[in-house]
Amino acid sequence: MARRASSLAQPSSIDSAAAPGAPLGEAQLRLLRTFAAVAAAGGLSPAAVELQLDLSTVSKQLRELEALLGATLARRGRGGFQLTEDGLRLQALTRRLFGAMRAFGDDLASFSGAAAAPVLRLGMVDALLTEGRVPALLARCAQAVPGLQWQLAARRPLEIERELLAGTLDAGIVAARTAPAGLEQHRLYAEANSLWVAPGHPWYAWAGDEAATLRLEDAALVTDPYVDTLPPALLPVPPGTAAGSARADSLEGVALLVLTGRHAGFLPDHYVAGTTALQPLRRVQPARYAHRQDIVLICRRGKASPALRQLIRALSAPGA
Known part of the structure; x- marks a missing residue:
């Protein structure tokens, strides 16, 4: 059976949400921050501790993001937690996103006219x-x-x-x-x-x-x-x-x-x-x-x- 193409590569994915006229909203950024924490911590439970959220809330937000993207981002079960191919790709994208957001904030400081x-x-x-x-x-x-x-x-x-x-x-x-x-x-x-x-x-x-x-x-x-x-x-x-x-x-x-x-x-x-x-x-x-x-x-x-x-x-x- 042919593998369904991930929505990460489709216009309806997060890429389209970042296009002009459809910027990322705070709700989407919250889901991405939660995913970034889960990916970095290697599981939902340690991420819940770091984010100071209930485990059920972290799990719900991860499911919401998966539904938004139409992609499975992680496998959870007896074999442990593991990012899927799409999950690894999104992890790289979130690193770029939040790094770029921070760099943009730093660049704004240059408009003061004086050297920061x-x-x-x-x-x-x-x-x-x-x-x-x-x-x-x-x-x-x-x-x-x-x-x-x-x-x-x-x-x-x-x-x-x-x-x-x-x-x-x-x-x-x-x-x-x-x-x-x-x-x-x-x-x-x-x-x-x-x-x-x-x-x-x-x-x-x-x-x-x-x-x-x-x-x-x-x-x-x-x-x-x-x-x-x-x-x-x-x-x-x-x-x-x-x-x-x-x-x-x-x-x-x-x-x-x-x-x-x-x-x-x-x-x-x-x-x-x-x-x-x-x-x-x-x-x-x-x-x-x-x-x-x-x-x-x-x-x-x-x-x-x-x-x-x-x-x-x-x-x-x-x-x-």
């Missing part, structure tokens, strides 16, 4: 304040670019990647992992992380005893947005076990739950050392449960703004 101040939009994960190399990096960049205006945004890793691809961020500072197509990483430093517990946790008295039999499966571990960057030996056990009993969307959330004395959690050593409230914590068997994680500057491949080029150049400055 350089702007660097940087997405950052949390718990970087106590790591002195990050403020030093930003200081070197600001010194090299007179009048630089920072726009800092606290985001989860997937949100940073999605906004980079959409062109609403220039760069991000995240824990290293396999970068999506179109993005590149520049190493900043290696961050030491350990498993921590607070007074009241069953492991507290045994935390420094390397000979004690302490299994990660029994830790009541708090998982977080960076769990996929853990070494395989430290990945949480399957849901339903004690180690899958709590989740936080930030390292501060992990720290709060660890401080209850009921959970263990992985935290950067510098974050614990530099935070007064976390001083009672103890590292759990560091020879076994500590690891180092590369922290990277991530940005789009290809042409970069002068401010972004200077930020990348600052990585190689003395003392970086």
Whole structure:
């Protein structure tokens, strides 16, 4: 049976909606933003968390977009989430669309008659304040670019990647992992992380005893947005076990739950050392449960703004 031609290639598709006389409306842009989030997150559930929407709302909006285009954009089932050929094509189109919208907004600023101040939009994960190399990096960049205006945004890793691809961020500072197509990483430093517990946790008295039999499966571990960057030996056990009993969307959330004395959690050593409230914590068997994680500057491949080029150049400055 001949395959029905996708409406993405037909006049009734989204292409016609963008034609003169039929511009994209806010409703269509909302559906496209939802699709972009789903595609970047690799599924409806993680996208719902990022968009702060109900899963049913995200699913409904994706179905509405599929009905609008007359095309199946993703397959969802026991085999997991996967974009179709049309979905991959639309993902590329949405990246171009939102990048062009941002560039158009930047170009409008030139009508003021004066040269626009350089702007660097940087997405950052949390718990970087106590790591002195990050403020030093930003200081070197600001010194090299007179009048630089920072726009800092606290985001989860997937949100940073999605906004980079959409062109609403220039760069991000995240824990290293396999970068999506179109993005590149520049190493900043290696961050030491350990498993921590607070007074009241069953492991507290045994935390420094390397000979004690302490299994990660029994830790009541708090998982977080960076769990996929853990070494395989430290990945949480399957849901339903004690180690899958709590989740936080930030390292501060992990720290709060660890401080209850009921959970263990992985935290950067510098974050614990530099935070007064976390001083009672103890590292759990560091020879076994500590690891180092590369922290990277991530940005789009290809042409970069002068401010972004200077930020990348600052990585190689003395003392970086």
